[in-house]
Amino acid sequence: MSEKYMKEYEAGYTPKLVMEEASRCLLCHDAPCSKACPAGTDPAKFIRSVRFRNFKGAAETVRINNILGAICARVCPTERYCQQGCSRSGIDKPIDIGRIQRYVTDFEDAMKMDILEKKPLNGKxxxxxxxxxxxxxxxxxxxxxxxxxxxxxxxxxxxxxxxxxxxxxxxxxxxxxxxxxxxxxxxxxxxxxxxxxxxxxxxxxxxxxxxxxxxxKGKMLPMFAGKHFVKTAVDFLHDVKRKKGNVKVPENVLVIGGGDVAMDTVTTLRLLGVKQVTDVVYETFDEFKASKKELQGAQDEHVSIIDGYVPVALKGKKVVFNHRFIPAKLEVKADLIILAVGQYxxxxxxxxxxxxxxxxxxxxxxxxxxxxxxxxxxxxxxxxxxxxxxxxxxxxxxxxxx
Ligand SMILES: Cc1cc2nc3c(=O)[nH]c(=O)nc-3n(C[C@H](O)[C@H](O)[C@H](O)COP(=O)(O)OP(=O)(O)OC[C@H]3O[C@@H](n4cnc5c(N)ncnc54)[C@H](O)[C@@H]3O)c2cc1C
Ligand code: SF4
CATH class of the missing domain: 3.50.50.60 (FAD/NAD(P)-binding domain)
Known part of the structure; x- marks a missing residue:
């Protein structure tokens, strides 16, 4: 049941592919990608090093600027930051900066590099x-x-x-x-x-x-409080990760919410083999909060996503929703309901x-x-x-x- 969940979704670059991707970089002066990284990871500098096959130098740039460089390489919504202003977008598509960073930090790991240094203790x-x-x-x-x-x-x-x-x-x-x-x-x-x-x-x-x-902590909506078949998304995801995917989930699950946490929840459910996963979202598609990549991941897993509805009543295990703008009603019955409506x-x-x-x-x-x-x-x-x-x-x- 857990095999698909446990396998890293996106493949890393091979040495040939990372060089191909880095060779698309325009080596911009005053690079927009580096200006846009909230942590100051300086992609322009490490991509330049990769271009010259200096992977060691590239790893040093990433790690010195971003102490969680290997994690950011995997989870950063780069389309909102460094890749958004990438000059290469004007020609074809932005450089896949996250994946190059992943190659570089995987290299650092494979070479057992120790980049972080420590000054003598100051007693504080x-x-x-x-x-x-x-x-x-x-x-x-x-x-x-x-x-x-x-x-x-x-x-x-x-x-x-x-x-x-x-x-x-x-x-x-x-x-x-x-x-x-x-x-x-x-x-x-x-x-x-x-x-x-x-x-x-x-x-x-x-x-x-x-x-x-x-x-x-995950937020609970009052109408669902105390129901044994209702969980918050963060509790659900916590349980799945801790048990390495070995959890029992019913065949018919309703998720309420449309942000990245909701997308993680519905995709996880599908990767665990749950047949019927329905996601009902308050926002309409043009207002969606989830990143394009995460939404695409959920759609690739054939999750039914219904936009623009707000839950108004719970009748047994059936949730009644009203549309926010048109006089339309929706009823969804599920054996497990997962709320992805925010954290506190x-x-x-x-x-x-x-x-x-x-x-x-x-x-x-x-x-x-x-x-x-x-x-x-x-x-x-x-x-x-x-x-x-x-x-x-x-x-x-x-x-x-x-
Ligand atoms: C499901 C999910 C998916 C996400 N996906 C992404 C993503 O793909 N990319 C991205 O950039 N961001 C993502 N985020 C957001 C990101 O994880 C958070 O912004 C980030 O983790 C915040 O870091 P933090 O250290 O402030 O808090 P947290 O990561 O929440 O860590 C807080 C820690 O404090 C501990 N703690 C709390 N109270 C106490 C106490 N009294 N004593 C001791 N310890 C305590 C907690 O146990 C926890 O370990 C995601 C969030 C969620 C929930
Ligand atoms: S903005 Fe794009 S093309 Fe320019 S240096 Fe950064 S990654 Fe390369």
Missing amino acids: KVTVVGSGPAGLSVAGLLASEGYIVKVYEKEAKAGGYLRYGIPEYRLPSTVVDKEIKRIQKIGVEILLNTPVEDLESLKKENDAVVVAVGHS TEAGLLGLEVDKLQQVTNAKGNLFVCGDVSPSGEKTVVYAVRSAKETAYAVKKYLGGK
Whole structure:
């Protein structure tokens, strides 16, 4: 049942194909791709290195600029960032920057390169709460600067949504494991199964504390609350990833939601062999939130996607929907209903104030926030890396570093 789910969906480049793709690059001056990367990975520079067969140099550029380079290579919605402004689009199609980056980081791994360096310890202690991409990145960046860094993680494994959200066929756990090992190798200590409940004592015991707890809970709509046949998408995806696809799912599943998390859910269901997967979406197709790539993946798996409907009632296991603009009604019966209608943070449990966008608003003194809970822009992995760079800089400045 789990074989298709466990196999990486998109094949990596061969040496011949990566050279062909890199040779399409126009080697732009003041390259739009490099300006558009939120984390400053500098694709123009590493693609130039690939063009000259300098894979080592390319790997160094990626890793030094983006501490989660192998992960971003796989999951970054590049069509929204670096590839969007790619000058090659005017000729035929943009350079596949993500896939070149994947080749380069696979090379780094195969050659067992150790690119991240560490300065001598400076005696200052920083604790990070949460080991998602933001927590891991800020911890790694500060450790490389000589800070003594500990990460507290409530789950049994580190990685946040890299570990328990993004499905295996898009981001293999082995890739996440290797990225985490690189960060541990430069001195970051990760304490698992260790939920933080009391921020005040952590603030007293450390020179600085960074909260990177993410938006780790899925939203439930009131009409579905307490029903045993209803789950949130993040709980479902967590369960599937943890059990390596070995889960029991009924043959007829309804998913409600139209963002990337919904697309991951419906595609996962189909890869697990579920026969009937229906996705009902609030937005109409022209308003769709999911990335084109993810939507295409779901359509390739023959998911029925119905747009423009809002759920209004639950009758047994049947959901009644009304169309948002026309007087049309839809009824869908399913044995399992999965809600992909957004995530929220539990940062409030730590005594922090949270706004409507689920961002912490009252971090001050030696307390910093990073990743999805910070006002850092979009809620993606590459923005988590960018936020980590900004937070590491702010911590260093606060602690009098250069
Ligand atoms: C299903 C899914 C698919 C996605 N796909 C993509 C994608 O393809 N590309 C992309 O760029 N982005 C994607 N995203 C978004 C991306 O994963 C997030 O923006 C990113 O993970 C945010 O990073 P973070 O470190 O802020 O938070 P998280 O990844 O949520 O990590 C937070 C961590 O903090 C821990 N934690 C929480 N509270 C405590 C506590 N009190 N004590 C200790 N630890 C605690 C949590 O257990 C978790 O490990 C996806 C998200 C989901 C849900
Ligand atoms: S914008 Fe496109 S063509 Fe120009 S350097 Fe970047 S990848 Fe190459």
